[in-house]
Structure formats: structure tokens, C-alpha cells
Amino acid sequence: MQIDFSPITDQGMTYLEFAKRFNRDDLRAVTNTSIDTMLDIIHDLNDGQVTYEPVDPDAHDSFAIEGEEDIGWTIAHLIAHVTASSEEGAALSSLLARGFSTSERPRYETPWRDLTTQAQCVQRLEESRRMRLAYLDTWPDVPQLDVYREISPRFTEKFGEMNAPAAFLFGLKHEVGHYDQFREVRQQALAATNIAAE
Numbered sequence: 001m002q003i004d005f006s007p008i009t010d011q012g013m014t015y016l017e018f019a020k021r022f023n024r025d026d027l028r029a030v031t032n033t034s035i036d037t038m039l040d041i042i043h044d045l046n047d048g049q050v051t052y053e054p055v056d057p058d059a060h061d062s063f064a065i066e067g068e069e070d071i072g073w074t075i076a077h078l079i080a081h082v083t084a085s086s087e088e089g090a091a092l093s094s095l096l097a098r099g100f101s102t103s104e105r106p107r108y109e110t111p112w113r114d115l116t117t118q119a120q121c122v123q124r125l126e127e128s129r130r131m132r133l134a135y136l137d138t139w140p141d142v143p144q145l146d147v148y149r150e151i152s153p154r155f156t157e158k159f160g161e162m163n164a165p166a167a168f169l170f171g172l173k174h175e176v177g178h179y180d181q182f183r184e185v186r187q188q189a190l191a192a193t194n195i196a197a198e
Contacts, residue, residue: 076115084109089171097143124181
């Protein structure tokens with residue numbers, strides 16, 4: 001199951017409004033689709049290709065460690081990044097669905113330099129699938145949908161209030177937004193490998 005996020009990006013719908021059309025089974029389905037999409041992108045890459053540093057003139061990460069703010073992201077780096085964001089959204093959804101609001105960010109990102117092989121990238125994706133689905137399993141049968149994350153006024157002004165399904169979708173939309181970057185890095189890695197083999 002794919003989700004069309006255009007009502008948020010193109011029509012200005014809030015995540016809270018958008019989330020009303022999805023139930024927990026839908027969130028399970030889109031989680032599996034997203035993980036499968038990324039697995040498909042990397043399924044035939046080798047270790048050198050998942051760690052290939054692409055050319056990215058637009059690269060800039062103000063949260064990166066010093067000296068890495070403007071580097072192109074490898075496939076492994078992208079996997080570490082997007083899985084962390086989706087897991088954060090899933091963890092928040094678990095708290096909110098059970099009636100617990102928080103301003104904390106339950107986020108952990110696997111150090112991307114630790115992912116040096118294609119097998120490790122696959123493992124990280126499958127681990128993330130397991131974790132996200134497990135967070136959904138912690139929702140009560142009747143989740144509390146009127147409990148919202150305590151976010152800064154600036155965040156709320158930009159994205160609106162976040163209940164359990166909205167928090168889950170927020171992380172997932174971020175992940176889906178990186179698909180084109182995944183595919184571009186894949187193309188660069190394959191091209192560089194072909195040139196090196198000639």
C-alpha cells in the first residue's frame with residue numbers, strides 16, 4: 001500500500017486531518033511497502049555501492065558533525081537516517097495512543113559509518129520494520145486519538161498538532177521524501193562501479 005502525501009504537500013492539509021483516513025492496519029501496510037521499496041532499491045548493490053559517496057551539490061546538514069555538513073549521503077547513510085525518523089514517529093505514536101504526551105524526541109540513529117555492507121543495510125531495514133510494527137502493536141484496541149504531542153509552538157504552527165497516527169505518518173512521509181535521493185545515489189554508485197570496471 002502506497003500513500004499519496006500530496007494533500008499535505010500540495011493542498012496544505014494538516015497531518016492530523018490527513019491521518020483520519022488511515023487505521024492501524026493501513027499503517028502496518030504502508031510500513032511494509034516502504035521497507036520493501038528500499039530493499040528493492042538496494043537488492044542488487046554490493047558493499048562498495050552502498051557506501052559510495054555521491055556527488056551532491058545541494059548537500060547540507062546543519063545537524064551533522066563538524067566536517068560532514070556538506071557531504072553527499074551514501075545509501076547506508078540514508079538508511080540510517082530515514083529509519084531513525086520513522087522509528088521516532090512510531091515510538092511517539094505508541095506513547096500518544098496510550099494517552100501519554102511528551103515533548104521529548106525518542107530518536108536514536110544508527111551511526112551510518114557502522115553500516116559498511118549491503119547485508120548490514122538489509123539487516124537495518126528489517127530491524128526497522130520489526131520495530132515499527134511492534135510499536136503499532138502497543139496501541140490499545142481503541143487508541144486515544146485526542147492526545148497530542150507537546151511540541152514547540154513553532155513546530156505546531158508549521159505542521160499542526162500530532163496525535164498517534166499523525167506522528168506515525170510524519171516519520172513515514174519524511175522517509176518517502178528521500179526515495180528520489182536513494183535512487184539518484186544508486187544510479188551514481190552503479191555508474192561509478194561500471195566505469196571502474198572498464
